[in-house]
Amino acid sequence: MFPFFYDPTFILLIPALLLAMYAQAKVNSTFQRYLRVPASSGVSGAQAARLLLDRNNLHDVRVEITRHHLGDHLGDHYDPRQRVLRLSPEVYHGRSLAALGVAAHETGHALQHAQAYIPLHVRNAIFPVASFGSTLAFPLFFVGLIFQTGFLMDLGIILFTAAVLFQVITLPVEFNASSRALYLLESAGFLSRGTEVKGARKVLSAAALTYLAATAMAVMQLLRLLLLRGSRD
Numbered sequence: 001m002f003p004f005f006y007d008p009t010f011i012l013l014i015p016a017l018l019l020a021m022y023a024q025a026k027v028n029s030t031f032q033r034y035l036r037v038p039a040s041s042g043v044s045g046a047q048a049a050r051l052l053l054d055r056n057n058l059h060d061v062r063v064e065i066t067r068h069h070l071g072d073h074l075g076d077h078y079d080p081r082q083r084v085l086r087l088s089p090e091v092y093h094g095r096s097l098a099a100l101g102v103a104a105h106e107t108g109h110a111l112q113h114a115q116a117y118i119p120l121h122v123r124n125a126i127f128p129v130a131s132f133g134s135t136l137a138f139p140l141f142f143v144g145l146i147f148q149t150g151f152l153m154d155l156g157i158i159l160f161t162a163a164v165l166f167q168v169i170t171l172p173v174e175f176n177a178s179s180r181a182l183y184l185l186e187s188a189g190f191l192s193r194g195t196e197v198k199g200a201r202k203v204l205s206a207a208a209l210t211y212l213a214a215t216a217m218a219v220m221q222l223l224r225l226l227l228l229r230g231s232r233d
Contacts, residue, residue: 009224016217023206023213030206031070034098034199035090041190045091045103052107052184053085061085061110065092076102078109080124085110097191101200104185105207108177117176123169130166133159141225153229157222164222167215174211178204 043051049063062084068075070090078085085106091099112120137160144152182201185191191200 009227012220012224012227013217016213016220019216020210020213023209027071027206027210030202031098034101034203035070035094035096037097037199038095039097039100039190039196040192041100042095043100043190044093044095045087045099046093048100048185048188048190049085049087049103049107052104052188053110055184055188056111056114058110058114063087063092065089070098070102076106078106078113080109080113083110097196097199098203100185100190101181101203102207104181104190104200105177105204107184108180109173111180112173112177117173119169119172119176123166123173126162126166126169129159129162131163133161134163137163137225141228145228150229153225157225157229160222160225164215164218167211167218170211171215174208178208 046063046065053059053061053063060083064084064086066075066086066088068088070076070088072088075088076086076091087103087106091102093099109120111117137156139156140152140159141156144150144154144156181204182197185200186193186197191197
């Protein structure tokens with residue numbers, strides 16, 4: 001049993017923290033690099049998204065600009081409830097490899113939704129529970145830890161497990177959207193074979209690394225909670 005003021009389980013988070021820091025630095029440097037590399041096709045992110053949606057008979061999906069910038073939590077995303085693809089100003093107006101890569105990635109999510117891609121639907125189904133769990137899991141667990149209430153600690157672990165499951169399911173969803181993006185861009189002729197496809201792939205791979213880091217952090221946090229719970233028995 002660990003003394004209350006001593007928590008050796010925190011060391012479990014260090015590798016995940018280092019990975020998260022590396023992933024954030026990688027995505028920032030990669031995006032900034034390829035935002036300055038124009039695509040030979042000359043189309044903007046908004047034009048590419050619109051054309052790719054229309055090529056796949058998704059005429060009812062709107063493409064809108066958002067005031068949130070590239071990399072923001074509410075920046076580039078596809079909203080399945082309103083069937084809107086929202087792009088940051090850098091992507092919406094941009095004609096770079098990064099802009100096309102991000103726009104096509106979000107278009108990939110719209111295609112997943114239209115084609116009933118199972119991992120996406122599972123992720124959307126557990127999102128409310130995962131969101132609720134990620135908010136309340138730690139307060140419940142640590143209140144239970146302070147007052148030695150096993151029920152609250154167990155409830156916190158259960159809620160956080162839902163959040164971890166959400167992160168795990170997010171990985172195939174994001175990887176699949178990136179694979180679709182590269183295929184869509186190349187098949188539509190928006191990227192030339194070789195260096196342009198390679199540049200767009202680097203942008204999408206850097207973005208995927210952030211999801212991998214988030215999943216690693218969530219898994220390590222869950223393991224930490226389990227160890228702390230076991231130490232109080």
